[in-house]
């Protein structure tokens with residue numbers, strides 16, 4: 001399903017609204033209601049499997065573990081100081097959800113830490129989140145240490161497992 005566009009826009013979630021900005025990749029998603037830290041903001045429904053793309057979200061360790069959100073949630077930008085997280089760590093996809101990492105006020109722009117779901121991103125970019133903790137370039141968890149990863153809040157289990165496998169291999173190589 002293509003990304004929702006400004007023409008004939010109908011929000012996919014009554015709680016959220018896309019802020020359309022002219023120019024490539026400039027748009028974002030804002031919340032119309034407040035959420036408490038830890039609250040489930042939206043279950044993930046209507047997902048489809050597909051290839052890794054700039055719109056896809058990784059959902060496991062395998063090469064085919066990528067889903068399309070098929071909703072306005074695709075407009076959530078990356079932030080190095082995220083206020084939300086996509087939690088796809090459950091083995092049961094019906095439990096996958098978007099969760100508040102902080103208390104969030106109505107009107108706030110939503111941002112999640114892309115390396116918390118993505119190991120090696122299809123389309124790295126120069127981050128414009130303006131957070132004090134900004135990484136500069138966002139390319140995926142593969143390019144971050146475990147410490148760097150965990151410094152930005154929630155990280156999905158499969159990403160932590162991939163980081164552990166990478167670090168274990170690096171240790172083994174240094175012993176050979």
Ligand SMILES: C[S@@+](CC[C@H](N)C(=O)[O-])C[C@H]1O[C@@H](n2cnc3c(N)ncnc32)[C@H](O)[C@@H]1O
Pocket residue numbers: 024025026027028054055074075076077078079123125126127128129
């Ligand atoms: C899934 S889209 C998110 C919605 C996007 N802003 C749009 O208007 O289509 C992901 C793309 O948005 C842009 N993006 C997301 N977060 C960003 C950030 N913090 N700084 C710069 N660009 C960002 C990048 O081009 C990235 O590949």
